[in-house]
Amino acid sequence: MISVRGLHKHYRVAKRDAGLRAAVSSLFRRRYETVRAVDGIDFEIAKGERVGFLGPNGAGKTTTLKVLAGLLHPTSGDARVDGHEPRRRKEAFLREITLVLGQKQQLIWDLPPSETFDLNRAIYGIPRATYEKTKGELVELLRIGDVVGRPTRQLSLGERMKCELAAALIHSPKVLFLDEPTIGLDVSMQSIVRDFILRYNERHGATIILTSHNMADVAALCPRVIVIDHGKLVFDGELDELVRRTSPNKRVVLTLASKPDGAALAALGTVVRAGEASAELSVPASEVSRVVARALATLTVEDLTVTDPPLEDVMADVFGARPT
Amino acid sequence: MSLRTTLRAIPTIMRVGFADAIAYRAETIVWIAATTMPLVMLALWSAVARDAPIGRFGAQQMVGYFLAMFIVRQLTGSWAVWLMNMEIRDGTLAQRMLRPIHPLVTYAVAALAELPVRGLLALPIAIVALVAFAGSELTRGPFMWLVWVAAILGGWLITLLTNLAIGCAALFVESSNKIMDVWLALYFVFSGYLFPVELFPRSMRTVVDWLPFRYQLGLPVEIMTGAYDVHHALVMLGRQWAVVGCMLVITAVTWTFGVRRFAAYGG
Numbered sequence: 001m002i003s004v005r006g007l008h009k010h011y012r013v014a015k016r017d018a019g020l021r022a023a024v025s026s027l028f029r030r031r032y033e034t035v036r037a038v039d040g041i042d043f044e045i046a047k048g049e050r051v052g053f054l055g056p057n058g059a060g061k062t063t064t065l066k067v068l069a070g071l072l073h074p075t076s077g078d079a080r081v082d083g084h085e086p087r088r089r090k091e092a093f094l095r096e097i098t099l100v101l102g103q104k105q106q107l108i109w110d111l112p113p114s115e116t117f118d119l120n121r122a123i124y125g126i127p128r129a130t131y132e133k134t135k136g137e138l139v140e141l142l143r144i145g146d147v148v149g150r151p152t153r154q155l156s157l158g159e160r161m162k163c164e165l166a167a168a169l170i171h172s173p174k175v176l177f178l179d180e181p182t183i184g185l186d187v188s189m190q191s192i193v194r195d196f197i198l199r200y201n202e203r204h205g206a207t208i209i210l211t212s213h214n215m216a217d218v219a220a221l222c223p224r225v226i227v228i229d230h231g232k233l234v235f236d237g238e239l240d241e242l243v244r245r246t247s248p249n250k251r252v253v254l255t256l257a258s259k260p261d262g263a264a265l266a267a268l269g270t271v272v273r274a275g276e277a278s279a280e281l282s283v284p285a286s287e288v289s290r291v292v293a294r295a296l297a298t299l300t301v302e303d304l305t306v307t308d309p310p311l312e313d314v315m316a317d318v319f320g321a322r323p324t
Numbered sequence: 325m326s327l328r329t330t331l332r333a334i335p336t337i338m339r340v341g342f343a344d345a346i347a348y349r350a351e352t353i354v355w356i357a358a359t360t361m362p363l364v365m366l367a368l369w370s371a372v373a374r375d376a377p378i379g380r381f382g383a384q385q386m387v388g389y390f391l392a393m394f395i396v397r398q399l400t401g402s403w404a405v406w407l408m409n410m411e412i413r414d415g416t417l418a419q420r421m422l423r424p425i426h427p428l429v430t431y432a433v434a435a436l437a438e439l440p441v442r443g444l445l446a447l448p449i450a451i452v453a454l455v456a457f458a459g460s461e462l463t464r465g466p467f468m469w470l471v472w473v474a475a476i477l478g479g480w481l482i483t484l485l486t487n488l489a490i491g492c493a494a495l496f497v498e499s500s501n502k503i504m505d506v507w508l509a510l511y512f513v514f515s516g517y518l519f520p521v522e523l524f525p526r527s528m529r530t531v532v533d534w535l536p537f538r539y540q541l542g543l544p545v546e547i548m549t550g551a552y553d554v555h556h557a558l559v560m561l562g563r564q565w566a567v568v569g570c571m572l573v574i575t576a577v578t579w580t581f582g583v584r585r586f587a588a589y590g591g
Contacts, residue, residue: 094423104418104419110344110348123333123424151347
């Protein structure tokens with residue numbers, strides 16, 4: 001469905017220091033630098049896959065999505081989406097895709113979202129009956145029945161984001177490029193949006209590429225992840241494999257009958273957190289059985305769970321201390 | 325994009341564009357008032373011409389000319405360049421590019437949708453005033469009115485395509501609003517907006533004939549006020565549509581090469 005070979009996208013950007021002198025000097029002599037936003041990446045994505053695109057700020061995730069959506073012309077390399085060359089922006093290609101940018105909107109600011117839906121109906125040439133059915137489904141799944149008639153500028157961020165998704169999916173695209181679709185949303189709204197994306201994928205067999213700094217999005221939606229850093233691909237595989245490879249430790253979460261003894265916990269593994277009647281330990285995967293047995297023997301354990309480390313911690317390990 | 329897709333979508337784009345243009349009532353009224361310069365020029369030039377005619381223009385002709393100018397200005401306006409500049413700089417153009425219809429078509433249709441907003445309020449008053457105070461200055465015969473309609477369409481297309489071409493220039497230079505300011509300064513002087521181009525010295529008029537500005541405003545006004553016979557009007561109309569063709573090519577080329585540089589910032 002999606003094929004990327006040796007993709008490069010380089011930008012030439014102006015650079016100057018702060019201050020009046022630098023401003024005046026840049027009028028006469030402008031300095032430029034080349035930013036290698038995407039620097040030779042290759043990957044294939046099959047029809048119906050849900051793939052998380054991960055990396056720190058400026059890694060090239062959004063640039064790659066924009067190239068795949070036909071917004072940016074690649075500097076070199078080849079990108080194909082369902083056989084189409086995105087940069088040509090042929091009608092058949094644009095009908096198959098959608099790109100949701102969490103920080104950009106297609107909704108018309110001064111008019112209700114229903115006007116944008118209707119505009120998209122006309123532009124995509126959706127038959128009226130199909131449009132009404134699809135709109136009805138989207139409105140129900142996203143729970144936006146009471147907001148689609150209010151001017152967009154008067155909607156909350158969460159309401160707007162849900163309407164954005166509805167507007168982007170009104171033509172039932174086969175490929176969804178989602179860039180930070182839950183940014184700025186509260187936890188319950190994030191959950192609604194994630195459920196919706198999952199259902200859309202299951203119902204339509206759509207291919208989904210998602211970028212998000214919210215690891216809960218990735219964990220809930222993406223069995224496969226592609227990690228890029230400085231424009232280069234550093235990992236492509238299953239999420240579990242990324243966790244195993246990057247962080248070979250497991251987390252042992254204990255609920256205790258009384259406050260744990262610090263020394264006893266330290267003897268079991270690395271203490272990640274210790275509360276009044278709980279504790280979390282990081283232990284090598286090969287040591288889990290031994291640590292669990294010893295914890296049950298030496299502590300007053302009421303409950304015990306073994307989990308993978310949070311994805312945030314895994315990503316922090318992948319990219320050092322840089323924000324992801 | 326296919327012509328069928330485009331044609332099918334135009335009525336809805338126009339309706340939504342119209343709704344968007346009138347979203348703010350007070351702003352709409354101020355916006356309409358912003359093109360009353362011909363009425364100021366009418367008062368000024370008719371007072372000057374009252375003492376002695378200037379060229380073929382007496383006070384009555386000046387009234388007819390500037391009322392016609394007011395009407396033509398309402399019918400041929402376009403402001404797409406400001407929106408394009410904003411959308412290119414902040415990356416919003418991306419949303420237009422994702423839809424299966426040419427972004428320039430959506431700008432054009434939205435610009436067309438704005439015309440009735442201004443026209444519905446200002447035009448009836450101007451037409452009544454023109455017929456009442458300078459009806460004798462208007463051209464005669466249905467064929468000349470057909471030529472006038474073609475000239476209005478041509479004038480609007482030149483204005484629109486200029487907006488789009490200069491808007492596309494922002495894809496190369498980040499912001500092209502100042503280029504539009506320069507264009508507007510020349511447009512005010514050479515289009516007949518501030519005074520009839522007939523009042524230029526003969527040597528200057530040759531230059532003006534080769535510039536596009538006159539064909540945006542002056543020509544439809546001149547046809548409307550009976551400045552030409554049929555033959556001369558058709559020759560001028562031919563020149564105007566040649567300018568339309570040139571602007572179309574310039575706009576298409578600027579877009580084709582400019583869009584490759586689009587950085588879609590802000591997402």
